[in-house]
Every structure is written in C-alpha cells, then in structure tokens.
Amino acid sequence: MKKIIKSGTIVTASDTYVADILIENEKITAIGSNLASDGAEVIDASGCFVLPGGIDPHTHLEMPFGGTVTKDDFETGTIGAAFGGTTTVIDFCLTEKGKPLKTAIETWHNKSRDKAVIDYGFHLMISEINENVLQEIPSVIEKEGITSFKVFMAYKNVFQADDETLFRTLVTAKEHGALVMVHAENGDVIDYLTKKALEEGKTEPIYHALTRPPEIEGEATGRAAQLAGLANSQLYVVHVSCEDAVERIIEARNKGFDIWGETCPQYLVLDQSYLEKPNFEGAKYVWSPPLREKRHQDVLWNALKNGQLQTIGSDQCSFDFKGQKDLGKDDFTKIPNGGPIIEDRMSILFSEGVTKGRISLNQFVDITSTRSAKLFGLYPQKGTIAVGADADIVIFDPAAERTISASTHHMAVDYNAFEGMKVAGEPVSVLSRGQFVIKDKSFVGAPGKGQYLKRAKYGSFHPTGEKEGMSV
C-alpha cells in the first residue's frame, strides 16, 4: 500500500524544507508540495523533522568477547536501534586465524538472518593475511558485498594483528576497493601497563583507563595513518576518544591521506571520573579506548563540527552489570569492554549537538546517516531522502523530551550508561523500506524483516578530493 508523509520538515545532509513524501514498493517515488493522497495511507508529520534513517556503522551484536557474549543480539539490538531512529546497522563479523573467512561470514548470517528488524551489513575482521585469505577476498567483496575490513591494533593475544597484517590489509583493500577500519590503540604497551598495574595490586575499574592513556591511542592512530599513506590506501579510525588521535587524523588529512574518523556518544558526554564510581559501578563505564578527561570532549565536538571526524557509531557492545561486567570484580582486565548505546546514539547527538548549537541540523543528518552511507557503499539507496532511495525514514519530534533509563529502554541489558540523562527530541515513527517498524512510539516490526545489504565498493560515492568540510 502507498503511504504519504505529509507536511513534515525534510532534513538531509544539505537541505531543510517542507514537503510531502510518497512511498510505493519500499521506495520514495515522489517528493513535492501537496501531493495527492489517492487512497494512500496518510502520515501527518507536521511539527516534526523527517530524517533519513540513521546508519550505525559500528555494532557488536551477539559477539563473543572476554569469556562471555554480548547481551543484545540481532533481535533486541536492532529493536533498540529502531526505537532510536536507526534503520541500518553494520556489524563486525569476527574471524578466527586459520579458518576460512566464509565460515565466519556464515556464522554471522546465522546470527542475524531471522532476527534483525532493520537492514544490516557486515564489516569483516582481518586477523592474518596469507594465501588463503588473499584468495577469498575477491569473493568477500563481490559475492558478499562486504567492502570494509577491520584490523585491531589492540587486545593482545585475542584480536590484535601485527603491523605487517595491517599494512598488507591496506594494500589489499586498495587493490580491491575496500575501506580499512582500525581500532587504534597500542596493544603491546597496554599489555605491559596492565600487567604492571595488577602486580602493584591495582585492580579497580579506574585502572582500565589509567593503563590506556591517550598517548597510546594517539601513537596507534598516527602509525595506522602513516601506513595508510605509504600504501596509498584508505583508512577509517573507529571510536576516536581523544585529542591525541584527532590531531593525528587532522595531520594525515592535511597531507592528503584518505582518512576518516568516527567518534561515539560516550566520548562526547561521559568522562573518566565515571570509572571511579563506588560499588564496582565504574565497570559500567569500561570501554576501549577508555573514557577520557573532560577536556577531550570539546576537541571531539569541534572535530565533528569542522568535518575532521565525520561519523558517529554506537560501538554497541552490551554486557549485563550483574553476571557479565562483574567477571572483573577482582581484576579490571576481566571486565568485558563495551556498553549499550545503539538506542540512544541519535538522541544524544541531536540533544547535545543540535539543540546546544555544537553542530547544525544538516550536519546531524550527515554524521548519523549520510556520511556512513557514502563511506560504506550504501548511498544513495540509503542515507538520504530522495526519489529512488529506500523509504528508510524517521519522523522525529524535536519538541519531545525524555529521560534515558534502563527501566524504559528496549535493549536487553540490565543498565544504561546514560541513566537519568535528559534528552530533547525523540523519534515518533520509523519506517524501514516503507514499512513501519516503530509507529507512534510502539514497536510494530518483526524479527527477520531486516534485509542483508551487499554494499558497493569503497569510493563509489565520494571521489577523491571531496574530503574537506561537509560537502561530500
């Protein structure tokens, strides 16, 4: 059945205007003034913003980590995402050394196929480069449409890859049209500092932050950037948390390197002091990289405003406080890293960013949706409101107010890191390919309705030279 969204203020990465939107067969087929209803279901959006569905480029759903598995899977995680206005997630598919890449990809299809309520794609972790891996890469890109690879520079003896692997991944990605993503922290130095802290009897959550100082992130970011420059390849730095890393990204971009940076809501609004909360509550705030001193927040906001960081990912990686985070009660290195943010990613950026004047409304759309669509091969099918695009649409009430709480969130996890935070603006209804997933703030979608997305190669939508500012 046709739908018409009437009288809303459409916001894209470049424009803001009042118009109606006609939806037919999953797509936007017309945008204009006073479109005739013609028996279509009419959705009144007056007083609301009509936004392209959010794209979360960084999630870990049902991921094994730290001796346990993330609490939110592709069902609860994508339900939470939809409530927050996100209509696409790109999740990290973990590989194992010595096993075919296709085995890992099949595992991830099995986790997601019948569960996702919104569309989804995968990034692929690269932990080693050898003849078998090199042989599989073309089919990963061409058949699976996986056009982004992830290399961990941290988590020694678990996920960490060496520099040769990172460099060869960059070279291979350049050859085949993929974007290399890095978790940029120096895992070897962290390993030394954490062992030393434990020897000195320092076991509380705060030592997680103190053994991973900003210099360690800055060093790894700079190293990855230099290697990307040497390989003449493309690099995307995930979860940038501090000034040291931002500076390395700016320097590399100024040299003309093809480098992009993502930050996350937690680094914009929470700080290192949260790790000192009593009764082990600090464990709720254990991320890698860690929360930083407050001064880094202004640097991150400015970098988003100036286009030096371009996207915001949730890094959704949720563990219950009871039964999972408390694995590290006597040893901070055993606290599973990560938190639940998929649901509040867009609200926090709107409330703290747009309503507080740190970024514009169009930048908000670019950062939460359009830029990820362009970088990860989904544009213009996703990431904008235009004729021919998928009808992934959020009707967003900027006047609504809400308090974030585990008692009202839709993720499966038993706490919310932003508990008690008041946010302005809320999605009222969310459509995925023309079907309501959220209608008048209630879930009306179904597991399995989300489709797997084969993505285009890197560079399809942002020719070299379009790196500066918000014009891409």
Ligand SMILES: NC(=O)NCCC(=O)O
């Ligand atoms: N970020 C984090 O603490 N957990 C998720 C895994 C990762 O992205 O490093």
Ligand SMILES: [Zn+2]
């Ligand atoms: Zn990471």
Ligand SMILES: [Zn+2]
């Ligand atoms: Zn992550």
